[in-house]
Amino acid sequence: QVQLAESGGGSVQAGDSLTLSCAATGSTVRYTMAWFRQAPGKERIFVGGISWDGNGPNYADSLSGRFEISRDNNKETLVLQMNNLKPENTAVYYCAGRTGRTTSPQASDYGYWGQGTLVNVSS
Numbered sequence: 001q002v003q004l005a006e007s008g009g010g011s012v013q014a015g016d017s018l019t020l021s022c023a024a025t026g027s028t029v030r031y032t033m034a035w036f037r038q039a040p041g042k043e044r045i046f047v048g049g050i051s052w053d054g055n056g057p058n059y060a061d062s063l064s065g066r067f068e069i070s071r072d073n074n075k076e077t078l079v080l081q082m083n084n085l086k087p088e089n090t091a092v093y094y095c096a097g098r099t100g101r102t103t104s105p106q107a108s109d110y111g112y113w114g115q116g117t118l119v120n121v122s123s
Helices: none
Strands: 003-007 010-013 018-025 031-038 045-050 067-072 077-082 091-099 117-122
Touching: 003 091, 018 031, 018 091, 018 117, 031 077, 045 067, 045 077
Parallel strands: 010 117
Antiparallel strands: 003 018, 018 077, 031 045, 031 091, 067 077, 091 117
């Protein structure tokens, strides 16, 4: 059984950077991992993901290169580096995992989820 736990969220100013981490218990070596975000009153949307064999990462088109995803299979950790944050990036950020080697932008394709970590970006 895989369990995921995000950390690193907080309140920042526009233009700041923030690093989120997702720690996994149970082996996720052969899981595709991804980040999603959910703004208040909005649906959960794909940020980006990376397969277990390093294929990717793939990102949502709207991020314009400001976000970077990496994973350390030895440490069972997924990282989301966010740069030049904007108020519209305010959301709860979730770590997700699925079996298989391809990322998917559909939240319903992921069977494992963390509890989420809140990122609040003020102008």
